[in-house]
Amino acid sequence: xxxxxxxxxxxxxxxxxxxxxxxxxxCGEEMRVEQDTDLHYLAHRWAEESGAKSYRRTPRDVxxxxxxxxxxxxxxxxxxxxxxxxxxxxxxxxxGN
Numbered sequence: 001x002x003x004x005x006x007x008x009x010x011x012x013x014x015x016x017x018x019x020x021x022x023x024x025x026x027c028g029e030e031m032r033v034e035q036d037t038d039l040h041y042l043a044h045r046w047a048e049e050s051g052a053k054s055y056r057r058t059p060r061d062v063x064x065x066x067x068x069x070x071x072x073x074x075x076x077x078x079x080x081x082x083x084x085x086x087x088x089x090x091x092x093x094x095x096g097n
Contacts, residue, residue: 019035022065023075031079033064038084041066044058065084
């Protein structure tokens with residue numbers, strides 16, 4: 001049973017380690033955040049602006065971005081060179097023939 005538990009914990013650590021590096025276009029600062037931080041960031045901003053209560057704990061990576069002195073829209077994915085929030089802008093759009 002101990003081996004299985006060890007394997008499960010290893011897989012959980014590896015899954016949590018899936019990160020991306022964001023680069024601020026204004027100052028060049030690099031930030032390593034989890035892959036889905038964009039969704040959490042937008043939910044956090046919406047809750048702040050609407051005054052709605054969030055029932056989930058805000059991930060630490062959201063505060064790394066929110067407390068950065070430059071606008072989050074200026075962050076780019078270091079790996080692709082694309083704007084960080086561009087993935088969300090394309091959701092719901094279908095590219096048919």
